[in-house]
Amino acid sequence: MSKNLHLTLACGDYEIIRPLREGLVKADGIDLTFVTNMDSTTRHWRFLRNREFDVAEVSASGYIAAKAAGQDLEAIPVFLHRRFRHGFIFTNTASGIRTPKDLIGRKVGVKSYIVTATLWLRGILEEHYGVPHQSIDWYSQLDEDVDISLPAGVKLSKIDDGKSIEDMLVEGEIDALLHPDIIKPIQARDPRVGRLFNDHEAEEVAYFKRTGIFPIMHVTALKREIVERHPWVAINLYKAFDASRRMAMQRMQNPRIVPLAWYREAWEEQEAILGKDPWVYGLDAQNRTNIETLARYSFEQGLSRRMMKAEDLFLPLDEGRGRGDASRY
Structure with a gap:
C-alpha cells in the first residue's frame, strides 16, 4: 500500500500535464488524483469559493484578489495557461x-x-x-x-x-x-x-x-493547510510540473503528432518571436514582470486591496545554493 500523500489536482487536460497524468513523471512522495472534466470558470469557482480540491489551476486575477484579501491559499509559479488577448x-x-x-x-x-x-x-x-x-x-x-x-x-x-x-x-x-x-x-x-x-x-x-509579456492567465494554487502540514509539497509539485512540461515540449517538436499542415512552421514562428521556452515556469525576470503587471492592474482597478509582489503571491522554492537536482551525482 502506498504511503504517499494523496492530493486531488483540478486542472485543464493539457499536453503539458500529460506526462504527469499518465505517470511518465511522478511527484516525489505524492499520489495525484486528476480532476479535468470541467470548464475553467467552474473550476475556479469551486476552488476559490469552496476549496473543493487540494491543488487547482485557477484564475490568476481571482487568486491575486483572494490572496490580497488574506484568504487561506498559496500558489506555486506553475502557469498552465497563457494567451495573448x-x-x-x-x-x-x-x-x-x-x-x-x-x-x-x-x-x-x-x-x-x-x-x-x-x-x-x-x-x-x-x-x-x-x-x-x-x-x-x-x-x-x-x-x-x-x-x-x-x-x-x-x-x-x-x-x-x-x-x-x-x-x-x-x-x-x-x-x-x-x-x-x-x-x-x-x-x-x-x-x-x-x-x-x-x-x-x-x-x-x-x-x-x-x-516582453506573454500574458499569464492561470496559476497553480494549493490549500494553505496542505502546505502548513506538509511544507515539502510545494517544491516537489513544482519539480513534477516542470518535468512534465519539459517532456511534453520535447514531444511536441515532432510535427507528426499534430494534424496541422503547417504545424512545424507555426512552431518555428513562435520560437522566432517568443524565444525558445515561452511557457517556462518559475519567477525569472520575464515571469516576474508578467505577474507583477497583472497584480498592478488588479490594484489599480480596485480588485485587490493592496499591491502584491511576486514574493507575496508564490511560495519560496529555494533549496539553497548549489543544491537540488543539478547537484546530484
Missing part, C-alpha cells in the same frame, strides 16, 4: 467602434469582471491605448469568483438571469464584449459581430516586443 475584444459591427478609443463611453460586456483575460485587457487598453477603465459602462453575466468591492467611479451592472452577454452583443444591446473565449457569433461568422483589431496577431506581436 488582443483578439478577444469583440464589437457589434453597427456600433461604429473602429479604434480602442471608440470604446470610451460605450456599453461593454464581460463574462465576469474579475476574469483574468478581461483584467489584462482593461489594463492593456488603459496603459497602451489610452482607454481608462472608468470611462466604460460595464455589464457582466456571471457571479464573481471572489467577492470584490469596486471603487467609486467604476460603473458595473449585472445582466438579468437567463440573458446571454454574447446575444446582447449580437443584438446591439451592448457595443463591445471582452471575453476569455472565442465567442459563438465569431465561430459562426455572424456579420453583426467582429473584432476590434482585425490583425490582432500583429498587435500581440508588437505588444510582446514592447513589453
